[in-house]
Amino acid sequence: MAEPLAQPAVASSAAQAAGTAPTGAPILEARQVTKEFVIGGNALRRGRIAAVDKVSLTLSDQPPQIISLVGESGSGKTTLSRMLLGLTPPTSGEVLFRGKNLNGLTREEWDLYRSQVQPVFQDPYGIYNPFYRIERVLEVAARNFKLASSRDDMRQKIEEALRAVDLRPTDIIGRYPHQLSGGERQRVMLARLYLLRPRIIVADEPVSMIDVAVRTLFLNILIDFRDKYGISCLFITHNLSTAYYLGGRIMVLCFGRVVEQGEIDTVIRNPAHPYTQQLLRSVPSSDPDKRWTDKMDMRTVERPLTHEANKCVYIERCPFAMPVCSQQRPPDYEVNGSQRSACFLHDPRYAGRVREA
Amino acid sequence: MRFLSSSWKNSGKFRFGVVTLAIILLIAIIAPFIYRPIIGNVSPARPGTFRTWEPPSARNPFGTDGHGRDILTDFLAGLQSTLAIGFIAGFMATSFGVVVGFVAGYRGGRVDTALTTFANMLLVIPSYPILVGLTLVTPQKTLLSMAFILALFSWPFAARTIRAQVLSMREQPYVELAKVSKQRDLAIIFTEILPNLMPYLLMGFAFSTVGAMVGEVGLAVIGLGPSDIITLGMMINYAQGWSSFTRGLYGLLLAPIGALILIFVAITMINRGLEEYLNPRLQNVTGK
């Protein structure tokens, strides 16, 4: 188990927001963004749960970077992506485009926002309207964003975009969505982004429904977009290995809260938050000699996570839970350099009193 | 419309329905050429062209009815008007139902609840008494007025199915993609949702047409058919119960009923073919 590091330095909230310290002004920024849903609770208690609970992150294209947002199902990653895309309004907190709140944008600012922030959705089978041929998605984008001067200019740009994502135009143009494989359809989505050249891509689990062999093609294109065209990407996934392959930064989401963030290599080599540690211990390694030796206690996985505001979300499952964890919500602690973890273990005032699980 | 060609290719029911309906429509279209030689250019509905209750003869292959009209002409003219009433009422009901269904489904919120409750109220009222009441009162019962009255009560069916489809389609990822590609609401409705609704529109239209024809028969049988034309329902009324049988004029009762049953079966088969296109698992032999 990784030893909690000594120096405490609680990251102040301002620093926290700019914490990722990219040099350029952030194109897209979430500040303490929260989204609450009303659920009946049981017959007695009718509660509101925060699917996303005070999450702050910044996405900038100087330098272009890929941030992986890793979380289990139900951790709120899709809700967060929809808020960043302006498809769902946050209950509290703000989503800012170049420093201005999304719902305050004028018509032109909104157009600029749309042209600079674009999504890749999860379900390759539901993304295309079955009624039309596949290339219509590209034509609509070209038309609405005025990317082509004439019909054949548009045709020529579409073909170039398809080739840029390793697809032969002759195999794709003119065919209907159901005639293409999941992998091909997601790459046509990337071709659309190649046309639009946004500054930020918000990809919500784009490869979870495609086979491994074809998946790497998709990931490589995302990496090329970053390196060749300077397009940053918020890559949302539940698969740590896929996130690792992309490199860049990682943010670990647990039940609506960011519990750890940092450069992916440091976080994987030396995870600071108990939840991240458990995730890493659960990922099967593809080396037959490195099989699991320790036995994971069933209860750490089955016991529920909690939404209560002044508690650590992971308290029920955490082997190091301390009294303070059930009294306050842990702030972000700087662990080393830009790695941060929301856990009291990093605070020397409590480090000593660890209650054995 | 791809769904039509693929339904035709894959579903025997759809083919049977379309062929049967086409034959019936063809007969209705060429009807005047058949009955003109028999009755001359007199309105088919005019009584007294022949003597009443004549047995079948060369001139009147099916004989004549109680009002001195040739039964074959009654049947052919009746077929024309019943089909006309059915399709006009079906068209009115569907178009009104689609508008209501779309507004309720896509707009949602209070408008949706208001429209849905209103439609539910209409659905709960037994339509027959009001139909009869309205028909009794309309001064001159033309084909159009009958169709309108019949449409009054069948639009909620179409509205309900369309609304359900729009609600589910609105959540589809390709609608979200359209939003993110700066498509405006109207464009989303007409280019993204409407094309996928076509099969449901056709089914709604077929369903309301059948409903309207059933309504017409119901009214005509108790003597409330339109005044200046003959419909298949009115023929059943002319048969005055079983007296036409005692005179051996089976055509007067069996022809309209047979034709009506055939029309209903044909339209239902078309609907079923479309349903199986939309939900392939319902087909008889799986996989096909």
Next chain:
Amino acid sequence: MLKRHPLLAYYLRKFAAYLFTIWGAFTITFFVFRMLPVNPIDSWVKALERQYAAKVEGGGEMVNYYKEQFGLNGTLPEQYVRYLYNVLIKQDLGPSFINFPTKVQDLIAQRLPWTVALLGTSVVLSWVLGLIVGMLAGWFRESRISGALTNVAISLSQIPPYLIAVFLVLFLGYQLRALPYRGAWDAQYPIGFTWDFIRSALTHAILPAMSIVLVSVAGWILSTRSLIITILGEDYLTYAEAKGLKTWDIMRRYALRNAMLPQATALALTLGAVMNGTLLIEILFVYPGIGELLSRSIQLFDFNTITGVVLLSIVSVMTASLLVDLALPLIDPRIRTSIQAA
């Protein structure tokens, strides 16, 4: 308090919608008929004259007297409020035209048993038959018979029972004289629990019931078949089979049990709608049910009877769906938890 008990809130919301829809539907019917530009009293007087072939003198005040009797005086809203007052407080639906002065509610009470007996039994019968046949057609759907049966069911399902009735009467009633096709029992037997009366009532009910059953059984076969086909595709069916259970056990405890709930709900809703019945069947067979009463009262513009019967039909349909809404959470644990969560 409502916030804390989602189940209670669910029930109250449903009940409020129930009352509102009944009130709305009733109001529409009431005004549609009362606004028709027809003077019911004149048509009634003409009917009397035809009956006794004599001119009625001193029409003026007599017409007003009868208008008052039938609650047709005053402006429409007044009539509406008075009618509602009578119905809700005094449970009095007002006198009927058809056989004045009997009250509408008595007329209905007299005829209701016939309609309920005829339609009620045929709907339940076709439900049971449709469930079994539909289940088999869905389960053995590769066989030719189930394919042919489904096609027959599809064709029959949309045909109005009335048209089928004509064919039935033509062959069974008229040609072969096998079954009676007029009236509900043989006039020679007095009404009572004598065997003759019951036997005659039963034989008279066969043809009308058959024409209703033939159409509605087709509908039930189709709905059960597609329900079973969906269930067959479920994983728990494959798993039941992988457990090596006998086909009959799988059919009964896995497939049928999952199909039971939706079909039971559908039955409750159809039974509720039994009231608007198949009016034409009752006219064709001269069956003394609610439908036949309705058609005669419409001819004579007997507002009270029309509104009474329509109200009865609306209330029965809405009550059926309310009962289903109330019962569902109790029967199906999944719905109960989803309500608590929603």
Next chain:
Amino acid sequence: MKTTSTPAAPAAPAPARRHDGAQRELLRISDMRIWYTTVAGEAKVVDGVDVVINRNELFGLAGESGCGKSTLVEGVLRLIKTPGYIKSGQAIFYRTSPDTGQEIGVDLASISMSEMRRLRWSHIAYVPQGAMNSLNPVMRIEDQIIDAIIEHSKVSRREAREKMLERLDMVGLPASVARMYPHELSGGMKQRVTIAASVTLSPELLVADEPTTALDVNVQRVILQELKDIRARLGLTIIYVSHDMAVHAELADRMGIMYAGVMMEVGATGDVFKDPLHPYTQGLIRSIPDIGKPRVRVEGIPGLAPSPLNWPAGCRFHPRCPFAKEVCKREEPKLAPLDLATIAPQAQRPGRHAAGRSVACHLYTEKWNE
């Protein structure tokens, strides 16, 4: 559930037991073909698979979606419904009869459905792909387990109940779960109930078809751990079907890689991962992102997965294979044991051994240097 069995197969002979080194054969599948009749023609989803499963072994059946691995196990278990049918092939299952302890070979592909039904659960158990919703939503958990026990072992309801509770406890589920309905359980718990139910009668063979795909990674870890314990405790033979190679690396003793309806490579897990023979296996293993290994850009396997309606001629992988030669386009290589003596020089690797390995690729046949 009518399945047209192959007419030619003899009625359940008792073929001699073959000894494959220390292990004894439990299931021998030979030339198994499972096709689906579709509007567009015959989809040859499983098209001639040969594989042997030994007793007490965990055999990993790997391959991407659409390669036919689930269809193969469903076919062997006779759970295929029309329009799917077993075109040809045998699946000899060596059943130990409880009384004599003697092993009888039975061809699962051709025995009658009632015979198959008797084998199910007592000898062969199955955890289906949608294990999350394979529990009957309108029945309590206990009723769904007890009915299978009583069906096969004729014990009293009370005994069956005890057996059920004991199995639930074995997978770490409290007894209170027995009275619950499926929708009241979390995904992971439903999964464990299904596994517990499958092993109530201590079957000889457990077939698990991608049981953990829909689960979160830590719930999957617990389920896989559970499977390992049960296997050890009950001496089970398990066929584990999954597209996730890392799971096979974690669990499997031996592995089979399927592609386009046929078996491409079979071997011990260590050999397959460290020294993959078939070019497809190499591509597959190369493109698995692994947080343990250094990050290096990988090209994955270009091209399209072929359609079962018309498999490519010759070797089915040749359109996507970097080593494809003329012979690969013409002739389909048979799955053959690796014979170091005959393979072409450039296919030799230092430290490569051939024990228990077979591959279907011309690289490893004399045809390579024609």
